[in-house]
Amino acid sequence: MPYEVGASAPLSPADLARITDDLRPPPLFCPIDSAINPAARRVERRAIAWIDEAGFCADPRERAWVIATRSADFYARFAPHAGEDPLLSAVLWVYWGFAFDDARCDAGHFSSHLAAFVPMAARVQRALERPCPSEADDAYAQALHDVAARFRRTAAPVQFQRFVSAHRAWLAGVSWQIANQEAGVMPGLEDYLTMRLHSAGGEPTFAMLEIANGLEVPAAEMDSPVLRALTEMAIATAALDNDRHSLAKELSRRQADQNIYTVLLSRHTGSLAEAVHAAACLRDRILCRFLRLREATLPRLSSAARCYVDGLAHGIRGNAEWGLRVPRYLSRGSVPGEAGETPITWAERPLDDTPLSLPAVAWWWDRAL
Amino acid sequence: MPYEVGASAPLSPADLARITDDLRPPPLFCPIDSAINPAARRVERRAIAWIDEAGFCADPRERAWVIATRSADFYARFAPHAGEDPLLSAVLWVYWGFAFDDARCDAGHFSSHLAAFVPMAARVQRALERPCPSEADDAYAQALHDVAARFRRTAAPVQFQRFVSAHRAWLAGVSWQIANQEAGVMPGLEDYLTMRLHSAGGEPTFAMLEIANGLEVPAAEMDSPVLRALTEMAIATAALDNDRHSLAKELSRRQADQNIYTVLLSRHTGSLAEAVHAAACLRDRILCRFLRLREATLPRLSSAARCYVDGLAHGIRGNAEWGLRVPRYLSRGSVPGEAGETPITWAERPLDDTPLSLPAVAWWWDRAL
Numbered sequence: 001m002p003y004e005v006g007a008s009a010p011l012s013p014a015d016l017a018r019i020t021d022d023l024r025p026p027p028l029f030c031p032i033d034s035a036i037n038p039a040a041r042r043v044e045r046r047a048i049a050w051i052d053e054a055g056f057c058a059d060p061r062e063r064a065w066v067i068a069t070r071s072a073d074f075y076a077r078f079a080p081h082a083g084e085d086p087l088l089s090a091v092l093w094v095y096w097g098f099a100f101d102d103a104r105c106d107a108g109h110f111s112s113h114l115a116a117f118v119p120m121a122a123r124v125q126r127a128l129e130r131p132c133p134s135e136a137d138d139a140y141a142q143a144l145h146d147v148a149a150r151f152r153r154t155a156a157p158v159q160f161q162r163f164v165s166a167h168r169a170w171l172a173g174v175s176w177q178i179a180n181q182e183a184g185v186m187p188g189l190e191d192y193l194t195m196r197l198h199s200a201g202g203e204p205t206f207a208m209l210e211i212a213n214g215l216e217v218p219a220a221e222m223d224s225p226v227l228r229a230l231t232e233m234a235i236a237t238a239a240l241d242n243d244r245h246s247l248a249k250e251l252s253r254r255q256a257d258q259n260i261y262t263v264l265l266s267r268h269t270g271s272l273a274e275a276v277h278a279a280a281c282l283r284d285r286i287l288c289r290f291l292r293l294r295e296a297t298l299p300r301l302s303s304a305a306r307c308y309v310d311g312l313a314h315g316i317r318g319n320a321e322w323g324l325r326v327p328r329y330l331s332r333g334s335v336p337g338e339a340g341e342t343p344i345t346w347a348e349r350p351l352d353d354t355p356l357s358l359p360a361v362a363w364w365w366d367r368a369l
Numbered sequence: 370m371p372y373e374v375g376a377s378a379p380l381s382p383a384d385l386a387r388i389t390d391d392l393r394p395p396p397l398f399c400p401i402d403s404a405i406n407p408a409a410r411r412v413e414r415r416a417i418a419w420i421d422e423a424g425f426c427a428d429p430r431e432r433a434w435v436i437a438t439r440s441a442d443f444y445a446r447f448a449p450h451a452g453e454d455p456l457l458s459a460v461l462w463v464y465w466g467f468a469f470d471d472a473r474c475d476a477g478h479f480s481s482h483l484a485a486f487v488p489m490a491a492r493v494q495r496a497l498e499r500p501c502p503s504e505a506d507d508a509y510a511q512a513l514h515d516v517a518a519r520f521r522r523t524a525a526p527v528q529f530q531r532f533v534s535a536h537r538a539w540l541a542g543v544s545w546q547i548a549n550q551e552a553g554v555m556p557g558l559e560d561y562l563t564m565r566l567h568s569a570g571g572e573p574t575f576a577m578l579e580i581a582n583g584l585e586v587p588a589a590e591m592d593s594p595v596l597r598a599l600t601e602m603a604i605a606t607a608a609l610d611n612d613r614h615s616l617a618k619e620l621s622r623r624q625a626d627q628n629i630y631t632v633l634l635s636r637h638t639g640s641l642a643e644a645v646h647a648a649a650c651l652r653d654r655i656l657c658r659f660l661r662l663r664e665a666t667l668p669r670l671s672s673a674a675r676c677y678v679d680g681l682a683h684g685i686r687g688n689a690e691w692g693l694r695v696p697r698y699l700s701r702g703s704v705p706g707e708a709g710e711t712p713i714t715w716a717e718r719p720l721d722d723t724p725l726s727l728p729a730v731a732w733w734w735d736r737a738l
Contacts, residue, residue: 118548134728161592219588223530359503
């Protein structure tokens with residue numbers, strides 16, 4: 001049954017159940033070991049106390065949804081061996097990032113008013129960069145300024161500036177998403193992949209690996225084409241997995257937002273089920289290249305760079321496990337429910353393992369890497 | 370005589386002469402030695418051949434204005450000791466940057482259509498980042514891709530990635546400028562300074578110092594707060610000087626564009642002449658702090674970082690000399706005239722030398738730097 005993108009009325013629970021059942025999304029392929037930081041629960045409690053103190057949640061409902069992002073569980077999987085305090089700093093940013101994303105990027109006034117979003121995002125970015133507080137900062141900028149102060153205390157300037165740069169790239173990606181939203185444009189596949197490398201927030205998330213793990217990757221390694229390619233592939237895999245995790249939620253709200261399925265459906269004929277399969281193939285092609293390139297690269301890396309690349313893999317796996325269980329994606333009501341508990345079934349082999357030829361990303365398969 | 374910002378009819382030549390004379394902009398204070406690369410003229414000839422080959426100029430008039438930016442003279446002053454080939458690569462980007470700025474940032478369709486500018490700029494940015502060419506690239510993206518290929522051949526990956534990051538920050542700053550333009554917003558002073566740190570293009574321009582000079586600044590130095598502060602102050606000084614250089618041009622076209630004068634006039638009472646004086650004081654306060662911090666910092670820097678910081682100073686001086694003579698700012702007609710030849714009178718002392726307290730930049734005066 002072709003799914004009509006852009007239909008306006010919410011789906012009935014019966015329709016939704018039928019469509020979701022129709023889709024039968026294939027299990028995820030992810031041959032990376034599961035791992036989680038033992039401090040996850042303690043960090044979660046400390047982070048919730050910080051959220052309440054920071055006061056950027058507009059009301060108890062928003063607070064409940066921010067906590068339901070389970071950002072502590074999320075990042076504890078990215079950095080299973082990090083110390084508790086640096087892990088906490090990273091986790092605070094993840095909570096903040098999800099809250100900001102929900103309130104100002106994916107929904108709310110700013111999400112469809114680009115000329116308002118861009119200056120607001122630029123001010124928020126400057127609140128991150130400048131060491132001085134400002135009375136003009138809103139609650140989000142203030143909270144981010146506080147996270148930045150923690151980063152400055154624990155991280156070296158190089159790690160901090162990498163995060164600053166990644167953060168700006170994220171906000172630029174979100175600007176692109178909002179530009180499309182405002183203009184009613186559904187991007188093509190290549191534009192979409194390029195946009196998601198930034199808008200998904202993967203860059204600041206992975207840039208915190210160094211801060212959480214307390215290891216500084218030498219610049220010559222971090223900026224090398226092979227580490228750039230591995231980082232981009234990890235971001236792309238996680239972003240496509242997030243599209244998969246949030247599909248049912250978006251279907252239930254009948255949102256025709258930009259995601260890999262609406263992108264594929266808008267340019268190609270075929271059913272939603274076919275788009276789901278095509279997206280899964282695309283994701284597996286990228287992950288397979290990531291895994292092979294990682295294996296070939298690890299032996300020639302410094303220990304700090306090895307730890308970073310391992311963190312990329314932990315992040316792919318952790319994001320997948322987290323996304324399959326988190327109330328953020330699973331809960332359908334107006335308040336979030338409990339986290340999922342059912343065991344996850346993983347695919348034994350990839351659906352596809354061929355290179356992509358899109359110019360924006362074809363270089364990930366470059367043999368010289 | 371208070372100048373009415375936003376008046377619509379172009380000024381008559383007589384009015385313009387009277388107003389410009391009224392202003393009597395004070396001579397610039399700039400106690401930095403003048404220097405220019407001896408290869409400037411050869412690099413200019415080679416760059417013009419490249420512009421003609423790249424074909425991003427829409428017509429002969431646009432080509433004439435691009436050449437009239439005298440970008441070779443400009444960057445030959447930033448990097449007086451660079452080798453000819455790496456200097457050429459940097460100069461090509463400067464020509465490209467001015468052309469892109471004029472055609473798509475400060476004028477033309479994109480300059481007032483943010484939802485069109487943001488995706489276009491993101492595609493251009495990706496053309497810089499990805500090593501693969503793309504048939505979908507427009508003439509500007511193709512030309513930038515070619516400059517990037519030259520950078521990759523001559524620069525280390527660290528230098529290249531610094532340029533990539535600086536380039537993205539520039540385009541984000543331009544997005545902010547266009548957002549204000551579209552919404553009819555004149556920013557306050559703090560927002561304006563923050564925006565100009567990015568929109569003026571100073572970041573990619575100074576990021577090319579390493580590429581032109583063939584020196585790689587260690588990351589621990591480049592990302593240190595003191596080098597960040599020096600870089601930002603150099604950008605701010607040059608950006609405010611550019612506002613000064615283009616004031617007469619903008620007055621002649623009666624453009625109420627965002628510049629330091631329209632910003633000061635919109636929030637404070639006073640004449641344009643008073644705004645010109647206030648802007649000159651602001652610029653001198655920043656330059657004085659730059660000069661003192663540079664002197665205090667140089668002895669503890671590596672030779673590569675010293676060369677970079679010297680390049681910041683060469684850039685401030687070179688930008689000022691170039692801006693006072695370049696047809697881009699001096700010519701009033703529809704085709705550019707010759708470069709100015711009159712000797713420049715420099716101020717012997719600054720108009721003001723007190724710290725700024727605006728939170729966005731107050732940290733430049735931090736004693737711990």
